Amino acid sequence: MPEGHTLHRLAGLHDSRFGGHLVRVSSPQGRFAGGAARVDGARFERAEAHGKHLFHFYGPDVVHVHLGLYGGFTEFPLPPQEPRGQVRMRIIGPGCGTDLRGPTACELITLDEVAALRDRLGPDPLRADAEPERAWARISRSRSSIAALLLDQAVLAGAGNVYRAEVLFRHGIPPYTPGRELGERVWKSIWTDLVELMADGVRVGRIDTVRPEHEPAAMGREPRQDRHGGEVYVYRRAGAPCLVCGTPIATAGLSGRNLYWCPVCQSTPVESSR
Template identity: 75%
Template sequence: MPEGHTLHRLARLHHRRYAGTEVRVRSPQGRFAADASLVDGSVLERVEAHGKHLLHSFGPDRVVHVHLGLYGKFTEAPVPMEEPRGKVRMRLVGSTYGTDLRGPIACQLLTGAEVAALRSRLGPDPLREDADPERAWERLARSRTSIAALLMDQKVLAGVGNVYRAEVLFRHGIPPHTPGRELGRERWQLVWSDLVELMAGGVRSGRIDTVRPEHEPEVMGRAPRQDRHGGEVYVYRRAGQPCLVCATPVLTADLSGRNLYWCPSCQQ
């Protein structure tokens, strides 16, 4: 599933290409047709993201909400666009570019009140200027749930996925099964600040890189990572491989239906 940096990157792209102009909106697949007709030909005012949610705002009570889920994706093309291929849920066309949305778990028109209700259910997003990390700390500080599970709970922290979860815990030497209430405020502040920096880097580059300069491939004399997710990481999807810091084999386990990765030596 795309992590928060991907949605913020999309929000910036769509805002740059489509905001401030009239756009055509339709649903070739038909599942979004009624809502699409309500915003077709309107001026797109802004595009923003909160966690893994993308919001195209046409006015206070006309906001197209998209959640990509596991399989959703946008594809961009210059105009004139070719006829839609496959199950296109939404086609949005501006003056110079258009974009097709396929396979999201959510694509719906929301009112301002509904958007506010959605955002109230989400934790602070490290990529938003209005984020309040204290809200997340209040949840963490009283929870017996593991920090690994809490970081993936979008009600606690919005936008963090499996990669950033595994990597930020490694970078701070935190055992993933540590209860949230045992983390400590100082450690939480370090984790939050690191997520802000790492995820902002992901927005800029379009990939997740978490290794420090001294552990880059060219410095360590190792081959660059070969993985469809891209980016240089410490433990994510490296089960059984030697830790880049101590050479201990990286471990993996299932946690709430997702694979968890950690180094048993660096994260004692």
């Protein structure tokens, strides 16, 4: 499932290509026909993302998209070709277009419904209006593991399995540490790191989490070969040697996702500083 940086990249792309313009909107597949007809020919005001949710604003009407596991946008130049595959939504602007396929959600909602949806989400490290204190208020009271809490979109919006595993490694935090044992100082360092890592993900379009001294050139190793791209410490590296200590990376299931961590680098209980 795409993580938050992907949705913010899409929001920026759609803003730059369609923002302020009258656009044509259709649903070749037919499953979004009513919503598409409502905004067809309207002015695309702006695009925003919050966590893993994308919003296209057309005055009082908003198209809400959640890509889920299989959704994705395909950009294309004009003139457009006939839609291929199951295109849920097609947008055509002044110089280009985009096709949306396979999303979990593509629906027309109101501004009030946008506000209600955002109220259910935790703070997004990529938004200027984020309030990390809201996430800390829930984490500091929770018996759940910090690894589970970081994936709970009601606690923290946008971070997924990759950022969860990597930020815990970067701070040496045992993944099963209960949230209420974390300590506010440690939480603030996690948040600051996520802000920087995810902003970098928006800029470059992939997730890179290793520090300069652990990059392939610095260590004399081959670059990571993985369809997800990016240089990481533990994500999808089960059984491979830790880049820092050489211990095989461990994995286990947690909250329906695979968790990855280093048993040595993340073995020391975190300092609880309240």
